[in-house]
Amino acid sequence: MAEYSVFSLLRNAFSAQPDWKPAWRKPDPKPEYDVVIVGGGGHGLSTAYYLAKEHGITNVAVVERGWLGQGNIGRNTTMIRSNYLLPQNQHFYEHSMKLWENLAHDLNYNVMFSQRGCLNLANSPSQLDDFARRGNAMRHVGIDAELMTPEQIKAFLPALDLNIGGRFPVYGGMVQRRAGTARHDAVAWGYARGADRRGVDMLENCEVTGFLRDGDRITGVRTTRGEIRAKKVAVAVAGHTGQLMKMADIDRLPIESHVLQAFVSEGLKPFMDTVVTFGAGHLYVTQSDKGGMVFGGDIDGYNTYAQRGNLPIVEDVMSELAAMFPGLARVRLLRSWGGIMDMSMDGSPIITTGPLPGMYLNTGWCYGGFKATPASGWCFAWTIARDEPHPYNAAFTLDRFHRGLVIDEKGQGSTPRLH
Amino acid sequence: MLITCPYCGPRDVIEFTYQGDANRTRPDPASTDQAAWNVYTYDRVNTLGDHAEYWQHSGGCRSHLKLVRSTLTHAISSTAFVRDHGEKKSASRRKPGAAT
Ligand SMILES: Cc1cc2nc3c(=O)[nH]c(=O)nc-3n(C[C@H](O)[C@H](O)[C@H](O)COP(=O)(O)OP(=O)(O)OC[C@H]3O[C@@H](n4cnc5c(N)ncnc54)[C@H](O)[C@@H]3O)c2cc1C
Ligand SMILES: [Zn+2]
Numbered sequence: 261m262a263e264y265s266v267f268s269l270l271r272n273a274f275s276a277q278p279d280w281k282p283a284w285r286k287p288d289p290k291p292e293y294d295v296v297i298v299g300g301g302g303h304g305l306s307t308a309y310y311l312a313k314e315h316g317i318t319n320v321a322v323v324e325r326g327w328l329g330q331g332n333i334g335r336n337t338t339m340i341r342s343n344y345l346l347p348q349n350q351h352f353y354e355h356s357m358k359l360w361e362n363l364a365h366d367l368n369y370n371v372m373f374s375q376r377g378c379l380n381l382a383n384s385p386s387q388l389d390d391f392a393r394r395g396n397a398m399r400h401v402g403i404d405a406e407l408m409t410p411e412q413i414k415a416f417l418p419a420l421d422l423n424i425g426g427r428f429p430v431y432g433g434m435v436q437r438r439a440g441t442a443r444h445d446a447v448a449w450g451y452a453r454g455a456d457r458r459g460v461d462m463l464e465n466c467e468v469t470g471f472l473r474d475g476d477r478i479t480g481v482r483t484t485r486g487e488i489r490a491k492k493v494a495v496a497v498a499g500h501t502g503q504l505m506k507m508a509d510i511d512r513l514p515i516e517s518h519v520l521q522a523f524v525s526e527g528l529k530p531f532m533d534t535v536v537t538f539g540a541g542h543l544y545v546t547q548s549d550k551g552g553m554v555f556g557g558d559i560d561g562y563n564t565y566a567q568r569g570n571l572p573i574v575e576d577v578m579s580e581l582a583a584m585f586p587g588l589a590r591v592r593l594l595r596s597w598g599g600i601m602d603m604s605m606d607g608s609p610i611i612t613t614g615p616l617p618g619m620y621l622n623t624g625w626c627y628g629g630f631k632a633t634p635a636s637g638w639c640f641a642w643t644i645a646r647d648e649p650h651p652y653n654a655a656f657t658l659d660r661f662h663r664g665l666v667i668d669e670k671g672q673g674s675t676p677r678l679h
Numbered sequence: 680m681l682i683t684c685p686y687c688g689p690r691d692v693i694e695f696t697y698q699g700d701a702n703r704t705r706p707d708p709a710s711t712d713q714a715a716w717n718v719y720t721y722d723r724v725n726t727l728g729d730h731a732e733y734w735q736h737s738g739g740c741r742s743h744l745k746l747v748r749s750t751l752t753h754a755i756s757s758t759a760f761v762r763d764h765g766e767k768k769s770a771s772r773r774k775p776g777a778a779t
Contacts, residue, residue, distance in 0.1 A: 502726075503727050512722035517727075562748075563732065566752065570680050
């Protein structure tokens, strides 16, 4: 019987709830593992899960400096989509979408994946042309996309002010109906439990402070809970990638760490049942199942490792929200917070072997690593197990920047502010 | 965050435009050294701690500034004009039309 099911629920309901086990054990570190994964965020945990499930590699530890899920996996606005233009991103994110569609069953854990759709508004005619191009590119490879007229948008999202304050009228939009949201904590916990039950050790409060080396080769990690040797060391620490790489004497990377803020309002009655993005600025918003409006905008824009943002972005984000939904202007904000993001210079991720022998690197997620969580772990596990990338992540190399092979989804050139 | 512009004094961060990492040197424009250009264009030190960086006081005196700011606390330990205004201007830098 599945660990979580209606039957286990009933059996426990009629007794003193004796059967529940913690979702993961709290083991002490072993002296050596086949694979050590640094970072207990979404990507580290899903990597551990797929290493065990798909490749039978279970002598694995996830090494996390705080608590599992304390990083960006527990801080994001949970939006999931696969509406990309470039083939490298399309295949990867569509693979992720397909994994999302079956994730709750696969993990036996309700991740509350809700395909409520994602509507990108076009606030200029040229933006609409651009969406038509992107939508066609998506449909060409079998990803769903529809172009919408303002009338269709009115019916799809009645709460929206189609005039957006008179300054940014809506010319149309593109919707991906299979896009949506999921419960971020459940994703981390579900992957952690799935990996734990297959034998993976979750080592919390265990900060990596250096690497063990044999010449160039990485042979393990030095941690606050002692040295741990490993045949393979996989790094998935999101905004802290630069710090980890400096421990391996790699001083420069095509990555900067920036803060992104997120906001949630007090709970409202059902108001909108989709994800919507503003085209004339940068705002994405949805309503959570509890009723709160969950939204965010741009990164603050300067290098930082502080998990808090500044007020100019707060003002910017609020004014965009109030312009789109004047009816929300007097809704009170409940909470805001920030997370440190690994902004790559072309807006696309890195999932690769290296950069040193014995090491594997997963980083560069910018604004969008939550939706990538399943495919990122799936591809990273493949890369670690087989010492070569899967075709889905073959383009996500680290040396692409120096080889003229950047994956510049927005066609904007080198900057650490892309999404 | 407040930034103390050496010309205007302490001002809100909203008046400033971030111009990024000051730890890199732009190769000579005539250089055809591909590797040097790649490093300049893509690679960053991404320091945790004191970070040298450029800001422009775009909503004020428009000076270009070089700051040292902690990426952990946001505390600014040094602010200076990128170009030293005390420096004697060379003839070639003269404003067009200025008296010789
Ligand atoms: C405010 C915000 C909103 C976002 N919204 C979205 C969204 O709507 N959709 C979307 O797709 N993406 C979104 N993202 C991006 C997404 O959350 C991230 O890209 C993704 O979570 C990063 O991967 P991760 O889960 O593995 O990172 P994290 O959860 O940050 O995991 C990294 C882990 O590494 C640990 N670590 C760091 N250093 C060490 C060390 N020395 N030793 C041991 N462990 C260490 C950290 O403690 C952390 O737990 C958002 C991000 C933020 C901050
Ligand atoms: Zn000034």
